[in-house]
Amino acid sequence: MKIKLISIPVRDQEKALKFYTEKLGFIKKKDEPLGGGNRWLTLVSKDWQDGPELLLEPAPNHFEPSKVYQEALMEAGIPWTQFDVQDVASEYERLTKLGVEFSTKPTEMGKVIFAVFNDTCGNNIQLVEEL
Template structure:
């Protein structure tokens, strides 16, 4: 058994696609139309193009419990998920220059360093560097 797809709820698929590709550097893998004007949009990491795909899921717009959960995480400042990076400081600097808003600056906690940013489509996301 292995992970092949990770779903991230987004409030606006087009805005999410632009943010995740242009700011975070992911590559669009699939983009297929679905009912109701939605799309099946998946992304992959440049470093692992055959690895797990991220699905930009329009769930908050069509499934109220998802919206409640997403809103609660955002209000509490809890990241929806995390992305591993080689250097949190380098990614923080690069993303800040691209206009990404961080709620937590690079912080060391035990054996890792992390920072938390807003993905502009309803989620806090965490970047992590193991030390």
């Protein structure tokens, strides 16, 4: 068994595509219309283009429980998911310069350094560097 696809709920796929590609540096892999203005829109890491795909899922627009869960996580400050990076401090500096808003600055805890930012699409995302 292996992970091929994970999804992140977004309320605006075009806005999410712009944020995740232009600010975070992901690459668009698939972009197929599904009807009703929705798309099967996946991204991959530029450093691992054959790795798992990230689906920008428009679920909160069509499935109320998804919207409620997304809002509850955001209100509580809990990240939807995490992305591993080589150097959290460097990514924090790079993303801050691009206007990304962090709720948690780089913080060391045990064997990791982490930071949390708002993806502008309804989610907190955590960056993690293993020490």
